[in-house]
Structure formats: C-alpha cells, structure tokens
Amino acid sequence: MKVGLFIPCYIDQFFPQAGIAAFELLKKLGCDVDYPTAQTCCGQPMANSGNEEDAKKTYKHYVRTFRDYDYIVAPSGSCTNHVRKHYDNIAQSPDVIHVRKNTLDFPEFLIDVLKIESLDAHFPYKVGLHQSCHGHRGLKLAKSSELVGEEYSKIRTLLNMVKGVELINLDRTDECCGFGGTFSVKEPEISIKMGIDRIDDHLRNKAEVITGGDMSCLMHMQGISLRRKDKLRYMHLVEILNHT
Amino acid sequence: MNHAKKASEFIANENRTNWHDKSLWLVRTKRDIAVNRVAEWEELRELASQIKAHTLSKLDDYLLQFEKNALKNGVQVHWAANGKEHNQIVLDILESVNAKKIVKSKSMLTEECGLNPFLEKHNFEVIDTDLGERIIQLRNEPPSHIVLPAIHLKKEEIGELFHEKLNTLKGNSNPDYLTAEARKHLREKFLNADVALTGVNFAVAETGQVVVCTNEGNADMGVHLADVQIHSMGIEKLIPQQKHLGVFTRLLARSATGQEITTYTSHFTSPKKDGQMHIILVDNGRSNMLNENNSTALKCIRCGACMNTCPVYRRSGGHSYGSLIPGPIGSILAPIKNENQHADLPFACTLCGSCTNVCPVKVDLDKQLYNLRQQITQNGNAPKLMNFAMKIAGRVLSSTFLYNFSGKFARIAVKYLPRFILYSKLNIWAQKRELPKVPEYSFKEWYKKNNTHE
Numbered sequence: 001m002k003v004g005l006f007i008p009c010y011i012d013q014f015f016p017q018a019g020i021a022a023f024e025l026l027k028k029l030g031c032d033v034d035y036p037t038a039q040t041c042c043g044q045p046m047a048n049s050g051n052e053e054d055a056k057k058t059y060k061h062y063v064r065t066f067r068d069y070d071y072i073v074a075p076s077g078s079c080t081n082h083v084r085k086h087y088d089n090i091a092q093s094p095d096v097i098h099v100r101k102n103t104l105d106f107p108e109f110l111i112d113v114l115k116i117e118s119l120d121a122h123f124p125y126k127v128g129l130h131q132s133c134h135g136h137r138g139l140k141l142a143k144s145s146e147l148v149g150e151e152y153s154k155i156r157t158l159l160n161m162v163k164g165v166e167l168i169n170l171d172r173t174d175e176c177c178g179f180g181g182t183f184s185v186k187e188p189e190i191s192i193k194m195g196i197d198r199i200d201d202h203l204r205n206k207a208e209v210i211t212g213g214d215m216s217c218l219m220h221m222q223g224i225s226l227r228r229k230d231k232l233r234y235m236h237l238v239e240i241l242n243h244t
Numbered sequence: 245m246n247h248a249k250k251a252s253e254f255i256a257n258e259n260r261t262n263w264h265d266k267s268l269w270l271v272r273t274k275r276d277i278a279v280n281r282v283a284e285w286e287e288l289r290e291l292a293s294q295i296k297a298h299t300l301s302k303l304d305d306y307l308l309q310f311e312k313n314a315l316k317n318g319v320q321v322h323w324a325a326n327g328k329e330h331n332q333i334v335l336d337i338l339e340s341v342n343a344k345k346i347v348k349s350k351s352m353l354t355e356e357c358g359l360n361p362f363l364e365k366h367n368f369e370v371i372d373t374d375l376g377e378r379i380i381q382l383r384n385e386p387p388s389h390i391v392l393p394a395i396h397l398k399k400e401e402i403g404e405l406f407h408e409k410l411n412t413l414k415g416n417s418n419p420d421y422l423t424a425e426a427r428k429h430l431r432e433k434f435l436n437a438d439v440a441l442t443g444v445n446f447a448v449a450e451t452g453q454v455v456v457c458t459n460e461g462n463a464d465m466g467v468h469l470a471d472v473q474i475h476s477m478g479i480e481k482l483i484p485q486q487k488h489l490g491v492f493t494r495l496l497a498r499s500a501t502g503q504e505i506t507t508y509t510s511h512f513t514s515p516k517k518d519g520q521m522h523i524i525l526v527d528n529g530r531s532n533m534l535n536e537n538n539s540t541a542l543k544c545i546r547c548g549a550c551m552n553t554c555p556v557y558r559r560s561g562g563h564s565y566g567s568l569i570p571g572p573i574g575s576i577l578a579p580i581k582n583e584n585q586h587a588d589l590p591f592a593c594t595l596c597g598s599c600t601n602v603c604p605v606k607v608d609l610d611k612q613l614y615n616l617r618q619q620i621t622q623n624g625n626a627p628k629l630m631n632f633a634m635k636i637a638g639r640v641l642s643s644t645f646l647y648n649f650s651g652k653f654a655r656i657a658v659k660y661l662p663r664f665i666l667y668s669k670l671n672i673w674a675q676k677r678e679l680p681k682v683p684e685y686s687f688k689e690w691y692k693k694n695n696t697h698e
C-alpha cells in the first residue's frame with residue numbers, strides 16, 4: 001500500500017512541525033509513505049472565493065501528482081473535503097475518480113483504513129478540541145450537534161488513545177471559529193469576534209492546549225491569542241498523536 | 245461591500261452583539277432539546293424534503309388542483325404575477341367592500357410585496373398584529389429575523405417605544421406589562437377591523453385549505469372578527485395532501501422555537517356566513533427559480549432555524565444583510581432575485597454548514613451559497629479586489645515553481661519586513677491578529693534534506 005502525503009500550503013510554509021509530525025506518524029504506523037514534492041495546493045482558496053474556473057488547473061495538477069498512490073492522506077479536513085466534494089468541474093477520468101475517492105483526512109485513514117486501536121503517544125495536558133467545520137460537517141468525522149443520532153467522534157477516539165490527554169468539554173461543541181478563508185479578511189470584525197468567542201469557550205473550560213484537524217482554523221485563533229497574550233498553546237491533532 | 249460594513253457597525257457595540265448571539269443560541273439550544281425527543285427526526289426531515297421536491301416538480305398541477313378545490317369551498321382565488329399585482333388585488337378587494345381598517349397577521353410575503361406603504365398611500369390603516377411585527381411597525385423599520393422580527397431590540401428599547409407610541413409608563417420595561425399593554429392596544433384594532441389579512445404556512449392542494457401557524461392566536465382573532473378575510477401566499481407553500489401536513493407541523497415549531505407545536509394551527513377552508521374569503525397566489529419571481537440550480541431554496545418553510553444557528557448572523561444582526569430575509573436562506577434568495585444588489589451575501593459566510601444540518605426540509609444551504617459564489621464571479625459581479633487576488637493565486641498555486649517561489653517569498657517577507665509595514669492598515673489580517681511565527685524552513689525543505697532517497 002503506497003501512501004502519498006499531502007501537506008496543505010500553509011502547513012508547508014508556516015507550520016512545518018505539523019507536516020513533520022504527520023510524516024513521522026505514518027512512518028511509525030508502518031506505512032510506505034512518500035511526499036511527492038511536485039504538490040502545490042488543493043485549489044480550495046480560489047474555489048471558495050468563487051473562482052472554481054481558475055482552480056481547474058490546480059485540481060488537475062493535484063490529480064497528476066497523486067494518481068499513482070493507493071491512498072492520499074492529508075492533515076486537513078478542509079482540503080480533503082474539497083478534493084472529495086468539489087472536484088466536479090473537471091472531467092471524471094479514472095485517475096480523478098481514484099484520487100478523489102482515496103484522499104483521506106488523518107482520522108479517517110487511521111481509523112477506517114489502518115483500523116488502529118492504540119497509539120504509542122503521551123501528552124499530559126488539558127486539551128480542547130476545535131472541530132474544523134469541513135472535517136466535522138463535511139467529512140462527518142463526528143456527529144454534529146445539529147443532527148439526531150448516535151454520538152461518535154473519530155478525533156476524540158484517537159485523542160483518547162494518547163496517554164495523559166484530558167479532553168475538556170466545551171459549552172458549544174462545534175461552533176465555527178470564523179476563519180473561512182477569504183472571509184477572514186473580507187469580514188475581519190465578524191471573523192475575529194467568532195475567533196474570540198471560540199477561544200474564550202476553551203479558556204472558560206480550562207484548556208491548556210487547543211487542537212484540531214485543520215491548521216487554518218488554528219492559525220486564525222492562534223493569531224488572536226498571540227495578540228491577546230492568552231495562556232494557550234495550539235497544536236495540530238497529528239502533533240499530539242505523534243507526541244511521546 | 246455592504247454586509248461587512250453594516251456588520252462592523254452592529255458589532256461595534258460588543259455588549260449588544262454578545263446579547264444577540266446568546267439570545268439566538270438559546271433558541272438553537274431549545275431546538276436541539278426538542279428535536280432530540282423525536283427519534284425519527286432525520287427521517288422526518290428527509291420525508292419533508294421529498295414531499296417538497298415532489299410538489300415543486302409538479303407545481304402547476306397542484307396549483308390548479310388547489311384552485312379548483314378552493315373555488316368549490318366558496319373561496320375567491322386570485323393570481324398575482326408580482327408584488328404590484330398582489331397589492332392591487334388587495335386594494336380592489338378593500339374598495340369593493342368599502343373597508344378602511346385592516347389587521348394583518350404575520351406575513352413576510354406582504355412585506356416582500358411592500359403592501360403596507362402601498363395601502364397607507366391609499367389612506368388605509370394597516371395594523372400588524374403579531375407583537376414583534378407591531379413593534380417594528382411602530383419603529384418604522386424592517387424585521388431583522390423572519391420568526392422573531394424584533395430580536396435585535398432590548399426590552400428597554402421596547403419600553404421606550406411603547407411609552408412614546410402607546411403611552412405606557414415611562415421607564416417600565418417589564419415584558420409582562422408591555423405585552424399586556426400591547427394586547428389592549430391591539431384588541432381595539434381587532435374589534436374595529438373591516439378586513440383581516442394573514443400569511444399562509446401551508447396550503448393543501450387536496451382540500452383547498454390554507455393553514456396558518458401562530459403563537460399569539462392573532463390570525464384567528466383577526467379572521468373571526470372581520471367579515472372579509474384575505475390570505476396571501478407564495479406559490480411554493482403548497483403541499484399535496486392533508487396527511488402530509490403533520491410532517492411539516494412536527495418539523496416547523498421544533499425547528500423555529502423548540503416548541504412541539506405552535507400554540508395555534510389554524511385551518512381556513514371557507515368563508516363565514518355572509519362573509520368573503522380570498523386567497524391570493526403570488527409568484528413574484530418564484531417560478532423563475534423552478535430550475536435545477538435554484539429550486540431547492542423553494543422548499544424553505546421559513547422556520548428561521550438557519551438564522552438562529554448561523555454564527556455570522558448571530559453576530560452581525562439581521563439588518564446587516566440588507567435584504568428582507570436575512571441569514572443563510574436570505575443570502576440565497578436575495579442574489580437569485582437581484583444579483584447585482586446582493587452579490588456580497590453568499591460571501592458573508594464561512595461555509596461552516598451548520599445551516600444545512602438544522603434545516604427541517606434539507607435545503608442544501610452551504611452548497612447553494614458555494615454555487616452562487618461561482619455564478620456571481622463568472623458574471624463579473626464579485627468584489628473586484630478579491631477576484632483579482634484570487635486569479636493570481638489560481639495561477640501561482642497551479643504551478644509548482646511559482647508556488648515555491650511565492651510561498652517562500654511570503655515567509656521571508658513576514659520574517660524581515662519591519663513590523664510597522666506588515667501590520668499596516670492594508671494588512672486586514674493583522675489588525676487584531678498576529679501573523680504566524682516564521683519557521684526556519686518549510687516542510688518541503690525539511691523533507692528534501694531528511695529524505696535524500698527522494
């Protein structure tokens with residue numbers, strides 16, 4: 001089984017430690033993993049801003065880069081969701097279909113494909129989980145609060161495998177952080193207010209670390225926290241899963 | 245861009261924003277409790293969605309069936325292609341019965357048609373009898389929510405308003421007192437009305453009946469006291485059969501307010517003895533939406549749940565949308581009708597998808613908003629700056645070389661440019677947020693160095 005690692009652009013440039021953790025974690029779990037260096041972006045920033053047309057080239061480049069892998073794993077619910085749900089406007093060749101179907105977010109790959117039941121990881125902190133909306137409602141990584149049905153959460157299941165992690169409960173389990181790509185600069189006041197409310201929920205409930213499956217949400221909240229000098233650390237989910 | 249500007253005005257008063265957010269979150273929480281008591285909730289939503297989709301696919305047939313049955317019941321049925329025709333029909337009815345005073349119970353449709361100003365121009369007295377609607381009518385402003393039209397106001401502001409307009413005690417903003425005073429004031433209006441006009445929640449094709457759901461009983465009160473009753477409805481309110489009604493009444497109140505059912509569910513079938521009953525079927529742009537792209541928004545039953553859950557709406561207030569119907573569904577309906585004027589609304593959203601999950605009839609709101617962004621951009625109506633910036637990003641990110649170059653460039657810029665330039669007014673990101681700290685190397689650089697077999 002050949003695994004291609006997709007690293008979103010902002011992780012590559014600003015949070016390499018999350019990319020490194022993702023790579024090391026897959027190695028640790030025995031995967032034949034490879035990071036094709038020709039990769040760029042999934043095209044979501046353009047498409048969400050209404051430029052799906054311009055994103056087509058990026059989509060095709062993504063497919064070309066990853067078509068030879070059995071699975072493409074990305075530490076991002078948002079990018080994964082975009083590849084799976086929105087690559088409709090290019091011809092659906094066998095390569096495109098293969099790549100779309102097999103692009104998975106980390107929680108999906110670890111739980112649904114590798115079916116891991118334990119992890120050799122240790123992280124003795126109070127952790128708050130911020131569910132990124134695209135992973136949460138798009139990929140259905142957990143039951144969202146609006147729906148009626150049985151509770152489940154792939155991310156919580158994984159975090160519970162890490163020794164020492166104390167998962168805190170939030171007042172609003174799955175509210176959006178307000179990042180929203182270009183929304184963050186188009187509507188800065190609302191975006192920041194949403195971020196503040198989200199962070200305050202974690203602080204009220206005594207989190208020491210905020211984690212989540214999407215670095216973009218964390219980058220936004222971390223930016224606010226740095227300015228406000230909050231006593232909080234931000235780490236990508238894979239960093240905690242890889243922590244010993 | 246309009247929404248961003250009005251939102252920033254609303255949010256400038258942080259206390260009000262917090263209070264507005266919490267009030268609506270409370271409604272969302274009540275909704276959650278109510279729907280979790282219905283084990284088959286998700287099946288109900290699916291069923292409702294299918295009934296609506298089916299009805300819309302044969303809307304012409306069902307409308308004719310409805311008309312036939314309503315006529316049989318002794319109802320006078322009118323067809324209005326747009327708001328202007330609707331208002332004229334109402335005016336003709338009023339003149340034919342020599343009416344002077346009209347009581348109305350909650351109807352977003354008549355707001356949509358601009359009925360009040362039209363009738364006032366013709367010297368009629370029109371009184372909105374739903375408490376929230378009456379409050380905003382007295383303030384002479386549009387509703388900020390489709391179910392809770394005065395949710396943007398604090399009780400103190402309502403106390404002031406009532407003191408000024410209804411002569412209540414100065415400084416008294418006790419909700420019970422204010423409600424009782426409003427009742428007295430409205431009772432007199434009810435007793436003297438010549439004609440009662442209501443909106444419609446559901447119209448049953450099989451029976452020719454219209455159904456109105458209220459909590460205050462004002463639709464009943466109005467209709468029972470006036471000799472002439474008028475029901476104005478959008479053509480999308482139709483459902484095929486009586487047995488389908490239960491699916492929707494179970495969904496509506498739970499989604500809207502967390503009640504199991506509205507206090508009153510009034511079924512109007514035929515005129516009173518010696519009275520008149522009119523039903524006005526209004527198109528006003530709806531039939532244009534009966535295409536594969538836009539028809540799902542026509543399933544909407546106006547419960548308001550997507551507003552209550554929307555994290556942007558809760559913080560920006562209903563008036564920031566600049567359209568009669570705000571929030572997620574309004575951000576779809578408004579640009580479909582007038583793309584130029586409302587092009588910014590589908591972008592006033594983080595695509596979090598919560599609206600889609602709460603919607604009782606499964607309107608795929610976030611997908612519609614995403615699609616509208618594409619359509620608006622292709623039509624050249626998207627905000628220019630963003631368009632240009634994204635075009636560049638499109639080119640840069642599709643080419644590996646350029647990506648490496650520009651990404652690195654950004655990283656170096658963040659590292660070495662003086663803080664006063666990076667954090668200038670032009671950098672909207674950084675006005676209240678720090679930029680990420682800059683690492684020594686990118687992931688790609690790390691990988692190339694540490695995995696030499698590549």
Ligand code: SF4
Binds near residue numbers: 604
């Ligand atoms: S779109 Fe759905 S949630 Fe929003 S008002 Fe209509 S029915 Fe309610």
